[in-house]
Amino acid sequence: MDINALFTDEGLRAFTSTVRDQHMKDATQYGQIADIVRRRLESEKIDGDRWLSKKVRAWKVSRQVRAMEKASKDAASAAEALYATYVNEVLELPQRRALAAARKTERRQNRQAAAGAAVAKSLQKSVTSLSGGPTEVPGQVPQARPAEFVTPDSPWEQWPMASGGDHVAPTRTINDYFPNGGERR
Structure with a gap:
C-alpha cells in the first residue's frame, strides 16, 4: 500500500473499510467457534465430573474465544473511529x-x-x-401624562387610635412629600 495514499480521504476510507470488514469477519468466526466449543465441551464427560462441572468447564473455555470476538469487534470500531477522527481533525479543520x-x-x-x-x-x-432639556416641536403632543393625585380610601381613618382617644391622624398623601405636585422642572 502506498503510504501517501493513506493520507487522502479516499485512501484512508478504503483502508479503514478493509480493516473493519476483516475484523467483523473474524468476530463472526470467533463467535461461531465459541458456540461450537461450548456445545462440544458440555457434551463431553471427563472422569470425576460432578453434575455442573461440564457446563462450568465449557463456559470457562468458550469465554476466552468470546473475548477474542469482543476484541475483534472493538478493533472494527476503532477502525471507524480512526476515519472519523481523521476527517474531523485533518480534513474539516x-x-x-x-x-x-x-x-x-x-x-x-x-x-x-x-x-x-x-x-x-x-x-x-x-x-x-x-x-436645558429637549426642545419641543410645535404641534407635537407631549408623551408624558400629567400626574394624577388620588386620595386613598383607608379604613384606618374610621377607627379611633389605639391610645384611647377619638383623635385620628390625617392620612398623608404624596402631595405632603412633594409640595409642587410631583412635577419635574
Whole structure:
C-alpha cells in the first residue's frame, strides 16, 4: 500500500473499510467457534465430573474465544473511529477555522457598533441635559401624562387610635412629600 495514499480521504476510507470488514469477519468466526466449543465441551464427560462441572468447564473455555470476538469487534470500531477522527481533525479543520475566524470578526464588529451606539446615546443625553432639556416641536403632543393625585380610601381613618382617644391622624398623601405636585422642572 502506498503510504501517501493513506493520507487522502479516499485512501484512508478504503483502508479503514478493509480493516473493519476483516475484523467483523473474524468476530463472526470467533463467535461461531465459541458456540461450537461450548456445545462440544458440555457434551463431553471427563472422569470425576460432578453434575455442573461440564457446563462450568465449557463456559470457562468458550469465554476466552468470546473475548477474542469482543476484541475483534472493538478493533472494527476503532477502525471507524480512526476515519472519523481523521476527517474531523485533518480534513474539516481548515473549514472550521475559517468559520470560527469569520464569527470572531463578526462579533468584534458587532461589539464595536454597539459601543459606538452607546457612546452616541450618552453624548446625546449629555447634550440634551446641558442644553436645558429637549426642545419641543410645535404641534407635537407631549408623551408624558400629567400626574394624577388620588386620595386613598383607608379604613384606618374610621377607627379611633389605639391610645384611647377619638383623635385620628390625617392620612398623608404624596402631595405632603412633594409640595409642587410631583412635577419635574
